[in-house]
Amino acid sequence: MSKSSNVTKKPFQPKSVLKSEGSKPSVDEDKELVRRTLQGDKQAFEMILIRHQQPLVNYIGRMVGNYELALDFTQEVFIKTYSSLSTYQPRFKFRTWLFKIASNYIIDFWRKKKIDAFSIDQTRHNELDRMSFEIPSDEPPVCSRFELAELKEKVEKALEKLPPHLRELFVWRHINEFSYDEIAEIKGLPVGTVKNRVFHSKELIRQLLEEHE
Amino acid sequence: MNCLHINQIYLYLEGELSLSETRSIKNHLSSCEKCRMAVEERRLLLEASQDLPSWEIPQDFTRRILEQIFPKKITFREWAITGAIGLSSAALAFLAVYLISGQNLASLFINLNQTAINLFRNMIVILVKAAKLISIGFQVIQKIGSLIIKGLTDLTTVLGPELQIGLIVLFLVITALLFYGAKRKFPFGEKA
Numbered sequence: 001m002s003k004s005s006n007v008t009k010k011p012f013q014p015k016s017v018l019k020s021e022g023s024k025p026s027v028d029e030d031k032e033l034v035r036r037t038l039q040g041d042k043q044a045f046e047m048i049l050i051r052h053q054q055p056l057v058n059y060i061g062r063m064v065g066n067y068e069l070a071l072d073f074t075q076e077v078f079i080k081t082y083s084s085l086s087t088y089q090p091r092f093k094f095r096t097w098l099f100k101i102a103s104n105y106i107i108d109f110w111r112k113k114k115i116d117a118f119s120i121d122q123t124r125h126n127e128l129d130r131m132s133f134e135i136p137s138d139e140p141p142v143c144s145r146f147e148l149a150e151l152k153e154k155v156e157k158a159l160e161k162l163p164p165h166l167r168e169l170f171v172w173r174h175i176n177e178f179s180y181d182e183i184a185e186i187k188g189l190p191v192g193t194v195k196n197r198v199f200h201s202k203e204l205i206r207q208l209l210e211e212h213e
Numbered sequence: 214m215n216c217l218h219i220n221q222i223y224l225y226l227e228g229e230l231s232l233s234e235t236r237s238i239k240n241h242l243s244s245c246e247k248c249r250m251a252v253e254e255r256r257l258l259l260e261a262s263q264d265l266p267s268w269e270i271p272q273d274f275t276r277r278i279l280e281q282i283f284p285k286k287i288t289f290r291e292w293a294i295t296g297a298i299g300l301s302s303a304a305l306a307f308l309a310v311y312l313i314s315g316q317n318l319a320s321l322f323i324n325l326n327q328t329a330i331n332l333f334r335n336m337i338v339i340l341v342k343a344a345k346l347i348s349i350g351f352q353v354i355q356k357i358g359s360l361i362i363k364g365l366t367d368l369t370t371v372l373g374p375e376l377q378i379g380l381i382v383l384f385l386v387i388t389a390l391l392f393y394g395a396k397r398k399f400p401f402g403e404k405a
Contacts, residue, residue, distance in 0.1 A: 042283055049275045054267055061268040070268060078278050133219035135251045143257035151261040159265075174262040180229075199223045206258055 030094035038085060049078060052098055055176045059099065062171050063106050065160060073109070077102045096185045099178075103168065103186060110164075133203060142210045151209075158208035166201035173198045217241065217248045222255050 030051070036044035053074060060077070061070035081101055088097055143151055159167060172178040172186070180198070184191045217225075217238065224230050225238050242249050271277075311318055369377060 042279070045282070046275060046279060049278055053270055053274060053278075057268045057270055067268065071271070071274065075274075075278050075281065079281055082282050135216060135219065135222075135247060137247065139247075139251060139254075141250060141254060143254050143261070148257075148261060148264075151257060152265060155258070155261045156265055170262070174259075175265050175267075177263075195224075195229075196220065199220050202223065202255070202258055202262070203219060205262075206254070 027093050031090050034085060034088055034090070034094060037082075045082060048094075052095060053078075055095075056098070056102060058175050059168075059171050060102060060106065062159060062175070063164065063168060064109075073102075073105060077105050080105065092185065093182060095178075096182050099172070099176075100186045133199075140210065142206055154209050155205055158205045161208055162201055162204055166197055166204065169194060169198050170201040170205075216245060217251065219251075219255075222248075222252050223259075226252065226256055226259055 030048070033044045033048050033051075037048065056074050056077060057070055060073045061067065064070055064073060077098070081098055084101075088094065146154065159170065162170065169183060169187075172183050173180070178186075180191050180194050183189075183198075184194045187194065221230075221238065225235060230238070242252060311321055314321075372380070
């Protein structure tokens with residue numbers, strides 16, 4: 001996994017076990033809040049922050065692997081979002097637009113640090129996208145050997161080792177609970193490709209669990 | 214039905230298949246131990262993946278971002294309070310120095326006054342010298358300007374009108390190239 005040189009490599013230790021607050025943000029409410037923000041209502045933008053900061057930190061944190069950097073980047077992404085709010089088109093979901101900004105921000109950061117950004121910006125179809133995995137006849141049980149709490153820890157560790165372009169999709173799908181359509185909209189990829197890549201990310205995680213058992 | 218592919222298992226577990234596809238998978242699972250175990254493996258993986266912990270957000274995080282986006286304007290009242298606190302602190306510090314050093318308060322004031330006068334005098338000298346330097350600079354620029362104008366006037370008497378136009382065009386091109394080069398080297402206020 002490629003990481004920035006100034007990213008401190010510490011083992012992932014979530015600061016709390018809070019799950020993102022409550023129900024998913026409603027699409028219409030987001031659009032209404034954007035409209036009010038554009039009319040100068042600061043409280044409306046505060047609401048946008050409160051609704052989206054947790055999923056954004058969860059995503060950016062897992063992409064950069066550093067707590068302080070994750071907070072700084074989240075802050076920068078929100079500032080960028082605010083300054084380009086007038087260009088937001090309401091026919092798109094607000095959060096897909098927000099996460100597109102965040103994803104591009106991370107790619108830019110890695111490009112500036114001369115880290116291979118293509119690995120995350122991989123928008124081409126490749127062999128992987130057409131792959132259909134068959135169950136091997138001698139597949140050993142891996143996940144069923146652990147208690148759920150232990151399995152979660154191991155999944156989190158394995159996630160750090162995933163290639164960034166797969167980790168990103170995994171986080172959106174399983175931690176931020178985005179639909180495949182939303183992910184496809186963010187990355188500008190066909191839904192089928194997104195599904196295949198998410199499945200592949202899970203199989204890679206399972207392989208990593210098997211290897212490090 | 215043949216044994217399942219991994220993609221089918223995930224689609225099945227995530228409820229992404231049609232009713233008939235789901236039914237046929239269920240039928241297959243009831244008779245295939247290998248696929249049943251593979252599905253159970255992925256079900257556990259999904260369960261663990263969907264319940265990973267969130268990263269903590271500092272309590273003042275929202276406020277910090279808002280302050281970056283909407284910088285707070287300092288009111289006159291806040292300025293006045295800050296000024297009053299600053300003056301009181303200076304007075305207290307002065308009093309503390311006086312008490313610790315055991316000096317006579319009057320001599321301390323005299324010394325302070327003398328220092329202020331000296332500082333003021335030195336500043337005036339520096340300002341006068343700076344004004345003189347600026348005036349000399351202006352005179353030099355003026356002389357260079359008049360020399361250039363004289364040179365150009367002499368040149369126009371020597372050169373024909375076509376050559377004069379050519380020289381003006383050459384000058385403009387060089388200026389444009391210099392500006393373009395400088396712009397590339399120093400992006401004036403443009404985003405990086």
